Amino acid sequence: MDPIFFGGLLLTLLGIVIATLMDGNSLSPLIGPSSFVLVFSASVGAGIMAYRRSELGGMPKAAVKAVRGEVPDVQDTITQLAKLAEVARRDGMLALEAKLEEIDDRFLQLGLQLLIDGADENVVRDTLEIELAATDERHRTAIDFYKGLGAYAPTFGMVGTVIGLINMLGNLTDPSELGKGMALALLTTLYGVLISNLVFNPIAARLERLNEIEMAAMDVALDGIITIRGGASPRGLIERLESYLAPSARIGVGDRLAAPAGNEAAA
Numbered sequence: 001m002d003p004i005f006f007g008g009l010l011l012t013l014l015g016i017v018i019a020t021l022m023d024g025n026s027l028s029p030l031i032g033p034s035s036f037v038l039v040f041s042a043s044v045g046a047g048i049m050a051y052r053r054s055e056l057g058g059m060p061k062a063a064v065k066a067v068r069g070e071v072p073d074v075q076d077t078i079t080q081l082a083k084l085a086e087v088a089r090r091d092g093m094l095a096l097e098a099k100l101e102e103i104d105d106r107f108l109q110l111g112l113q114l115l116i117d118g119a120d121e122n123v124v125r126d127t128l129e130i131e132l133a134a135t136d137e138r139h140r141t142a143i144d145f146y147k148g149l150g151a152y153a154p155t156f157g158m159v160g161t162v163i164g165l166i167n168m169l170g171n172l173t174d175p176s177e178l179g180k181g182m183a184l185a186l187l188t189t190l191y192g193v194l195i196s197n198l199v200f201n202p203i204a205a206r207l208e209r210l211n212e213i214e215m216a217a218m219d220v221a222l223d224g225i226i227t228i229r230g231g232a233s234p235r236g237l238i239e240r241l242e243s244y245l246a247p248s249a250r251i252g253v254g255d256r257l258a259a260p261a262g263n264e265a266a267a
Helices: 003-022 033-048 059-068 074-091 093-102 106-116 121-169 175-229 234-244 253-258
Strands: none
Touching: 003 175, 033 121, 033 175, 059 121, 059 175, 074 093, 074 106, 074 175, 074 234, 074 253, 093 106, 106 121, 106 175, 121 175, 175 234, 234 253
16 A cells, blocks of 8 residues: 555544544444445445446456556656667667567557557657547546545435434334434444545545546657657657656756666666
């Protein structure tokens, strides 16, 4: 789990627990497995109704990605492109074929294959832009799914509360049980709000941010591929692509060409 994601979740839970105990309240009345089951299962059930089976298969993976926070390293991408530009300028585009197996990024592989095949600039740009748009669309599907769950959870929390109130008001023979029944009814509303704002909405927000970072990295890769296609020098390519980065994150030509790809982030 990404320490930032875990830290935010832990801070939120600690705030709730500490605030509850500071007022002299007990946590035991807040434990309600049936409320959790109702809200969670109903929210997920309503959420999946809008999607196809093929789309739903990737939703758990998207949640894992949100928790881990894995995104392409734009620093590594720039360094790889600089080294590829050096090979292309020295040995020609066909020499890039020997480097394909060293590239793990599927988007970068596609761009290199287009260069090796001799595609003109417009074909390279159009193909990569289609791939970029398709990737963004796939990510948006998962983002919208978890946003939907975040909207459903409080609603089903209210549904559970209404069910509890109906059951409570239908049995008024024992007035001493009214307070307990009201507490149980309201607990489902609490679970709806908590599940929405501690699980579904943070996952959706995290996926959206990771998608923005990945799209930015793909834009850099696209620009780099086109720049290599134009015959730019490694120095020119690095200076161009580093303009996408904040000044403090710019490594420079010497360090990028000297260090193995993947180690420059530590420079």
